[in-house]
Amino acid sequence: MKKFLALSFAALTALSAASLDEIKKAGVIKIATEGVYKPYSYHDESNALVGYDVEIARAVAEKIGVKVQFIEAPWDALLASFDAGKSDAMFNQVTIKDERKKKYDFSTPYTAVYPAVVVKEENNSIKSKADVKGKKGASSATSVYGTTLSEWGAQVQTVSGFNQAVELVLAGRAELLMNDDVTFYDFIKNKKVPLKIAFKGQEPMLSAAIVAKGNTELLSAINAALDELFKDGTIAKISQKYFGKDISK
Structure with missing residues (x-):
């Protein structure tokens, strides 16, 4: 059974972003998430990190064949640390916007909300x-x-x-x-x-994972994993668990 590690914000300076080959060699992908954004990313009564985004990130990591190391921080600090290359990807309800596309590469969307x-x-x-x-x-x-x-x-x-x-x-x-x-x-x-x-609002807002601009191999691996998770019903099952309905499409 895979172990999923949590990392405090204080330790961010020891990290750096990695390519897909480096991630597979290390056996760990660093995922940025808030940890205080219920029901997407939060700590339950036993202090375990859980949530819709968290479980999807874990499932993606498993498909890629690596462990996941979560990096937690408040939203603005989380973005700043991601921009500094302290994590490999972010799963935290990042809404897809044209302005953000100039800075990040987005995965296939896995959330549609209003x-x-x-x-x-x-x-x-x-x-x-x-x-x-x-x-x-x-x-x-x-x-x-x-x-x-x-x-x-x-x-x-x-x-x-x-x-x-x-x-x-x-x-x-x-x-x-x-x-x-x-x-x-x-x-x-x-x-x-x-x-x-x-x-x-009348139009749904789509959210996805992000990776650093140009990290195409990692993005392709995440998208391939998400595609499998959509097809085998895993994402719909995770959504039903947290929301009682499928918000993934």
């Missing part, structure tokens, strides 16, 4: 994109959701991630946050908080 604007239950002033202009929002600095809110005219306060954004909205220090609908539904299922979805 963006949702979340507010306090008593807030009835935000019902559409037009209502976001001038409002106080909360988002991590490099999140696609924060970028979208800024483009819509919101005043975005930078936070470390989804949980902190929720705290600011609940405390009245922000009026709204934006994330995918699945994350919000999972959050309110486990915590009774006075929040609601004000409105959702």
